[in-house]
Amino acid sequence: MRKSAFFIVLLLAGMGIAQAQTLEVDVIGGYRTLKDTTLRGIYGNGYVVTPTLSLAVSKSLRIGAEYETGFIRDAEIGMFDDPSTLKVRGGHLFLQYGQRKNRIQPYLKVGVGMFTYQFDVVRADLPALEVKNDDVSFIIAGGIRFVILKNMFATTEFKYGALWVDSYDDKVDLGGLRLLVGIGFGI
Amino acid sequence: MDIRMRGILAVFATAGIVGFSSAGGAGQMRAILVPPNPDYLRALASSATPLPSPHDLSSLLKSAPYTDETLPSTYDLRGEYRVTGVRNQDPILNCTIFGLYGSLESTFKPLVTEDFSEKHLDESTENSGILEANIGSLASWADPVNESDVPWEGGGSGGIVWPAVKHVQNVVFLPPRTGSLDNDRIKRAVIDLGAVHAEMNFNRDLLYAVYNSYNGVSAGTGIQGVAIVGWDDNFSLAKFSPQPAGDGAFLCKNSLGGNFGDAGYFWVSYYDASLGRNSLSAVLTAEPAAGLTQNYQYDPVGCTARLGFDAETAWFANQFVSVSADPLAAVSFYSYAATGYYRVFIYANTTPGLPRSGTLVSEFTGVLNAPGYATVRLPESVPMAVNERFSVVVRLRTPGDLFPVPLEHPIEGFIADFKAAPNQSFISADGNAWSDLVTVQGTAYAKTNVCLKAFAGYPPVYPPASLIVGREVNDLVFFKEYVDKISWVAHPSNTETIAAYRIYRKVEGAGNETYEFLAEVGASDFVYYVRGLTEDSAYVYRVTAVTDSGREGDPAEASD
Secondary structure (H helix, E strand, O other), X not given: OHHHHHHHHHHHHHHHHHHOOOEEEEEXXXXXXXXXXXXXXXXXXXXXXXXXXXXXXXXXXXXXXXXXXXXXXXXXXXXXXXXXXXXXXXXXXXXXEEOOEOOEEEEEEEEEEEEEEEEEEOOOOOOOEEEEEXXXXXXXXXXXXXXXXXXXXXXXXXXXXXXXXXXXXXXXXXXXXXXXXXXXXXO | OOOOOOOOOOOOOOOEEEEEEOOOOOOEEEEEEOOEOHHHHHHHHOOOOOEOOOEOOHHHHOOOOXXXXXXXXXXXXXXHOOOOOOOEXXXXXXXXXXXXXXXXXXXXXXXXXXXXXXXXXXXXXXXOOEHHHHHHHHHOOOOOOEOOOOOOOOOOOOOOOOOOOEEEEEEEEEOOOOXXXXXXXXXXXXXXXXXXXXXXXXXXXXXXXXOOEEOOOOOOOOOEXXXXXXXXXXXXXXXXXXXXXXXXXXXXXXXXXXOOOEOOEEEEXXXXXXXXXXXXXXXXXXXXXXXXXXXXXXXXXXXXXXXXXXXXXXXXXXXXXXXXXXXXXXXXXXXXXXXXXXXXXXXXXXXXXXXOOOEEEEEEEEXXXXXXXXXXXXXXXXXXXXXXXXXXXXXXXXXXXXXXXXXXXXXXXXXXXXXXXXXXXXXXXXXXXXXXXXXXXXXXXXXXXXXXXXXXXXXXXXXXXXXXXXXXXXXOOOOEEEEEEEXXXXXXXXXXXXXXXXXXXXXXXXXXXXXXXXEEEEOOXXXXXEEEEOOOOOEEEEEEEEEOOOOEOOOEXXXX
8 A cells, every 4th residue: 555655656746747837835724524433423523724735737637745734633532531632644645637617627636645643542540542653545535726816716625535544453434524625826 | 177086985074063162262152064965975986077066955955946937938048149159178078167157158248258268267276077166266266267368278377377357256056956847047047147057967979969959867966067048948858869758948058069969059858867956057147357356265265065053044254454455345255045144244453363353344234135156245345454454244144054154164075275274264153252263173174264255446347348340341442441340339337437448459369468559539439440451460359448537447359
């Protein structure tokens, strides 16, 4: 998985460098669900913010990188309501395809995410429990870009990323849906 | 150790009428030593063990028949969680102590579960096949100790002096059954107190395995101690081989392991020729060791004989010198009558040899409603000073029994270090003219003391009741934390306010000296969680109650 992700990243980067035309920066943020029902029952859903940098490699194709952060959830867990924290963040490399029509540009985005998740529990009079791991997963997104000015646009995006990781005796999905809005600029 | 037989030639050499002068020369008293129990003599001659009571029980046999119409037709202590586990006496055949502890442990249930060391009791007396000797050890606070400290299959106490973990303060004697249907005393005791220790002739080969039933036809001295834990009046005679004359059987707990009978239990016909017929049956009850602190006594061997003055009433006394400032709280003595009427006097600052000298600091009366060993509490504790000589004087009337004075007295077949000294025990026919036992009739009573104890201390502090340890899993999604949940309830018998509970833990299988303090919780907390355990960890826990005066009670023990 890691090897293939790395290969895709190299491929996208190569394409971007070779055919770069415009560079865009945007920041999107919004609501993020937590797929695993057990964990969602404990921590609930949350919010993320995602700065993005992308290059147009053709009129309708872009490659880019984004970093999603902000999903930090505190909750009491277990029999003793111990304070605990769940953090999920990660960088994504993506390929985005979209056709602009007037000021509107719907697009689709696929990519690979390199996530870091961290889970820790503070127990009274006992050592804290901590998990910190990385994992790779795919993301898929769709959105609409609305061009406000020549070099300024607004974006709304619906993104899904799965993140299956090992729990104690099974796997849990730390991924989820994101409903994001943001604003960007062409450079 | 089992009895080493010495023959019976000199048995009860002092039996018969003994005349002696009062210590003060105030007149003659005619004291009579109780005759020996013929069954004891027969058993002694035949080298049988265990042995029945060494002193005559005819006064008890003359008791009025006891019937109780309110008793149910069937009863089983197991259904009320009032029995402890089945033990296995192999490889040593000494069943009396197993029957006794089957009784004693049962009386703590269901609130507290105990497992006492038969091995230690066996070591405590050379006469562990005699009920009175075992009661002597227990009443002297030499026993019981924990099985985990001195296990049956271990090497013994190893020279360590293990303190008694409970104080046996009362033993109810049940007279021998006079007939196959003379069972109501036993039944009532089972319901009211717990399992009843009884002895019977027993041959494992005669167990009728189809129904786990037993009907012995051989009378005589019992050779197996069992604990009666229930009965069934309708247990069919057809289920026995040989068939008895009628239905009905006692449910008995044996000490031959769980593979014997029905998981260690078997049914003994009411018509069995020996169960509870030739010797005293008994129920033992005990208090927490945290309570009475000092046992003033001259009778660690036990009550081996009695004497009287050809009357149902007699006086006896002991003088003690206090070794602590704990207040005097109770006295104990034996009675071998169905009912005993007593008056107790406590004198402080007495003169040696004069039990009723000094200051009368307490006087009270009472009634013993059953034969046996009884502890009676003083109405109010008597303050004591260290090195203070005090007397306990008892006037006891035992209707139907002419030998009210319980004695620790050397008798044949009873191997023990009998010893006595002047200014310890005294007897009197009228409470006025007193005789020091060791100074009368030459050497007849030179090693004899009165079985009369005094206890200093405080109200008992009972352990938490219904202590349970359960292993639970704390699911933290990415971790599983193993947790022991310790729960208990307040013991209903505590009379002092409980201020806190303390929790201790040791690794399962480790010595009791390795218990470590874990926590102290409030008096209203009845659950404690031990966290951070691993899946294969195994611990034993103790929980104690602490009074608001700071006294810590006996522990209750449970494992995960």
